[in-house]
Amino acid sequence: MKIIDLAKLSAEIVAQQAATALKAGQLVIFPTETTYGAGVDATNPEAVKKLLAYKARREGKPLSIAVTDIAMAEKYVEINDSARRSYQRFLPGPVTVISRGKGVVAPGVESEFGTLGIRIPAYPLVLEIVKVLGQPITSTSANGSGEKRPYSISDIFDNLSGKQKSLIDLVLDAGTLPQNPPSTVIDTTLSTPVTLRAGEIKLETENAKLITLTSTSEQETKDIAKRLLLKNWDNLKNHGLVIGLDGALGSGKTIFTKGVAEFLQIQDIITSPTYIYLEEYGFERHEVTGHLYHLDVWKIETEADFHQLEIQTLFGKKTVIVIEWFNQIKPWIIPMIENSQVPLLQVVFSDKVPGRELQIAQPKS
Amino acid sequence: MSDQLILAIDTSCDETSVAVTRGARFLSNVVASQTQLHKQYGGVFPTVAKLAHRQNIEPTIEAALRKAEVTWKKIQVVAVTQGPGLAPALEVGITKAKELAERYGLPLIPINHIEGHVLSPLALPASSTKLALESAAIRNVLSLVISGKQSEFFLMTEVGHYHHLGGTIDDAAGEALDKVGRMLDLGYPAGPIIEEFGRLGNDRAFEFPLPMTTSGNYNLSFSGLKTFARNKIEALGAEKTLTKTQIYDFSASFQKAIFRSICYKLNKIVQKTEITEVWLGGGVAANMKLRSMLRITLKPYGLKLRVPYSKKLCGDNAAMIGVVAGVQTIQPKSDLEREPRLKLV
Numbered sequence: 194m195k196i197i198d199l200a201k202l203s204a205e206i207v208a209q210q211a212a213t214a215l216k217a218g219q220l221v222i223f224p225t226e227t228t229y230g231a232g233v234d235a236t237n238p239e240a241v242k243k244l245l246a247y248k249a250r251r252e253g254k255p256l257s258i259a260v261t262d263i264a265m266a267e268k269y270v271e272i273n274d275s276a277r278r279s280y281q282r283f284l285p286g287p288v289t290v291i292s293r294g295k296g297v298v299a300p301g302v303e304s305e306f307g308t309l310g311i312r313i314p315a316y317p318l319v320l321e322i323v324k325v326l327g328q329p330i331t332s333t334s335a336n337g338s339g340e341k342r343p344y345s346i347s348d349i350f351d352n353l354s355g356k357q358k359s360l361i362d363l364v365l366d367a368g369t370l371p372q373n374p375p376s377t378v379i380d381t382t383l384s385t386p387v388t389l390r391a392g393e394i395k396l397e398t399e400n401a402k403l404i405t406l407t408s409t410s411e412q413e414t415k416d417i418a419k420r421l422l423l424k425n426w427d428n429l430k431n432h433g434l435v436i437g438l439d440g441a442l443g444s445g446k447t448i449f450t451k452g453v454a455e456f457l458q459i460q461d462i463i464t465s466p467t468y469i470y471l472e473e474y475g476f477e478r479h480e481v482t483g484h485l486y487h488l489d490v491w492k493i494e495t496e497a498d499f500h501q502l503e504i505q506t507l508f509g510k511k512t513v514i515v516i517e518w519f520n521q522i523k524p525w526i527i528p529m530i531e532n533s534q535v536p537l538l539q540v541v542f543s544d545k546v547p548g549r550e551l552q553i554a555q556p557k558s
Numbered sequence: 559m560s561d562q563l564i565l566a567i568d569t570s571c572d573e574t575s576v577a578v579t580r581g582a583r584f585l586s587n588v589v590a591s592q593t594q595l596h597k598q599y600g601g602v603f604p605t606v607a608k609l610a611h612r613q614n615i616e617p618t619i620e621a622a623l624r625k626a627e628v629t630w631k632k633i634q635v636v637a638v639t640q641g642p643g644l645a646p647a648l649e650v651g652i653t654k655a656k657e658l659a660e661r662y663g664l665p666l667i668p669i670n671h672i673e674g675h676v677l678s679p680l681a682l683p684a685s686s687t688k689l690a691l692e693s694a695a696i697r698n699v700l701s702l703v704i705s706g707k708q709s710e711f712f713l714m715t716e717v718g719h720y721h722h723l724g725g726t727i728d729d730a731a732g733e734a735l736d737k738v739g740r741m742l743d744l745g746y747p748a749g750p751i752i753e754e755f756g757r758l759g760n761d762r763a764f765e766f767p768l769p770m771t772t773s774g775n776y777n778l779s780f781s782g783l784k785t786f787a788r789n790k791i792e793a794l795g796a797e798k799t800l801t802k803t804q805i806y807d808f809s810a811s812f813q814k815a816i817f818r819s820i821c822y823k824l825n826k827i828v829q830k831t832e833i834t835e836v837w838l839g840g841g842v843a844a845n846m847k848l849r850s851m852l853r854i855t856l857k858p859y860g861l862k863l864r865v866p867y868s869k870k871l872c873g874d875n876a877a878m879i880g881v882v883a884g885v886q887t888i889q890p891k892s893d894l895e896r897e898p899r900l901k902l903v
Contacts, residue, residue, distance in 0.1 A: 467706075
């Protein structure tokens with residue numbers, strides 16, 4: 194193992210030596226604006242294996258990579274609009290942005306779900322090393338898993354086994370670093386939109402009657418829900434009803450559902466089901482007893498996840514199924530709805546000053 | 559209080575968790591979405607993949623036994639979350655718990671997940687010399703459960719006896735933080751990032767209303783604050799993209815608005831109710847800003863805030879389920895069914 198005292202050499206020479214070591218598949222300990230990092234060439238499978246052995250019990254901690262700028266990042270990950278804004282705001286700096294990987298780095302660097310964290314350290318030496326190397330380097334912290342955060346070389350060495358220590362090839366010693374916290378990790382891979390613009394969601398128009406209404410208050414939104422339910426009461430008794438809701442966060446989807454529940458004379462408070470995915474309520478209205486299921490599929494991204502919710506088991510007469518972020522699961526649920534011949538009522542909320550515009554596709558009776 | 563060795567399972571929602579506990583102490587507490595299964599994932603575990611309880615349950619049980627350094631021969635009780643939660647998720651834990659109880663001839667105890675959060679401040683590490691607080695000392699405790707799913711006030715007259723004083727009528731506090739964080743491009747989950755960035759921002763930079771002041775009850779509402787935040791973010795972003803400083807300031811200000819609302823109702827409750835201590839549980843209990851604002855609210859009353867001693871005990875976990883079974887006598891039930899809408903009271 195070679196140790197370079199950064200106070201004694203120019204940054205240019207250090208960067209050259211570090212890049213040469215990394216190119217040869219070696220493991221380099223380097224300083225950053227947070228803690229010391231353990232770096233290997235992230236595109237070299239043998240070097241990555243070595244790093245994984247060094248980290249020992251990684252316990253799921255991410256292996257992010259350091260790049261020089263957003264253009265370099267785009268070679269390795271898909272950067273969506275939200276991620277791009279985070280790059281512009283926070284990088285270079287102590288923030289790691291997770292995106293979907295492009296499968297370009299060595300095995301074991303991306304997560305098993307194909308995601309990858311990107312860092313652009315606010316530490317010129319690291320950027321210089323990456324630039325000279327021309328490849329991204331891993332930027333996991335240099336401590337063994339579960340050990341003390343490494344702010345000095347002795348923090349690292351005091352907690353390593355002999356075997357781990359023997360894996361280190363080069364140490365760039367910048368002395369004791371300021372005790373900054375580790376980088377903040379922003380995971381931008383959840384694809385659900387935050388906002389929806391008018392016309393972005395297509396209503397299912399086959400066998401449907403289209404209307405557009407305006408609401409300027411929560412009470413009005415609830416009243417619209419009640420009127421729509423009354424129109425579909427016979428449908429609901431005989432076949433059940435699926436209500437698909439779409440609209441930005443805070444546009445009135447849960448308020449609408451509260452109106453549905455009031456119509457069904459449900460006494461319970463209707464709370465948002467975002468984290469529980471599904472809430473179930475019993476109802477009794479004019480001697481008809483049935484169920485209201487309130488779903489929020491905001492976090493459902495794949496067909497497999499959708500099937501885990503077992504929505505098809507809920508369909509039936511006297512059953513109302515309200516689904517927030519309906520568009521998210523539309524391709525998978527439409528065939529189910531068609532097969533079971535349950536009527537579909539779809540509502541899309543968009544902004545209108547003042548209030549909201551509700552585009553509604555009602556089942557033809 | 560019992561000194562039996564309990565294997566506890568929680569699959570109420572996203573996390574698959576198994577713990578080995580005795581009394582209020584836990585010997586292991588494995589949460590599969592976190593780290594102990596040596597999965598190589600990139601930072602935050604994709605939320606939706608967490609529904610995969612069926613794949614996780616076996617290895618999680620093995621890991622919990624291994625970490626506790628016990629074998630099935632030593633386990634005396636199986637405890638499992640019966641609800642509330644997502645029906646298919648609960649089903650996985652309950653089916654497995656039934657199977658294990660039958661195979662090893664052990665009593666099976668159904669546990670309410672919310673009671674787990676309520677009693678989570680009782681949980682002690684394995685190294686603790688005492689089994690638990692003296693149950694007799696627990697009288698008239700005000701419990702706050704603040705998470706992505708719940709934002710509730712309970713009065714615990716004694717362990718096992720609860721009254722619901724109030725709670726959210728729409729979004730939970732953690733959910734409002736996550737959703738507004740998403741509007742600020744902080745990804746998902748955004749709540750913890752709001753906390754981190756909030757430390758760097760000015761919490762007076764943006765003004766928010768204080769909701770539910772005339773409701774005359776102890777209920778909370780966060781959906782109005784969420785909509786208010788959304789309108790503000792859109793107005794700010796209409797001219798040009800929000801800057802780093804604006805993101806920090808907005809995080810600080812919005813987080814304060816949410817917690818101020820909780821403190822406002824807490825203050826009302828404390829004025830009107832005889833209580834001895836205040837306990838905090840649920841995922842948002844890990845937030846240091848919330849803890850400090852609650853302590854400031856309670857200080858004039860000389861009341862202590864008791865919190866779970868580790869972050870992991872705040873989020874969904876099985877140790878708290880084991881603790882519920884360990885600190886009181888609950889009738890075993892071999893034919894228990896999932897109860898997705900189970901209430902605490």
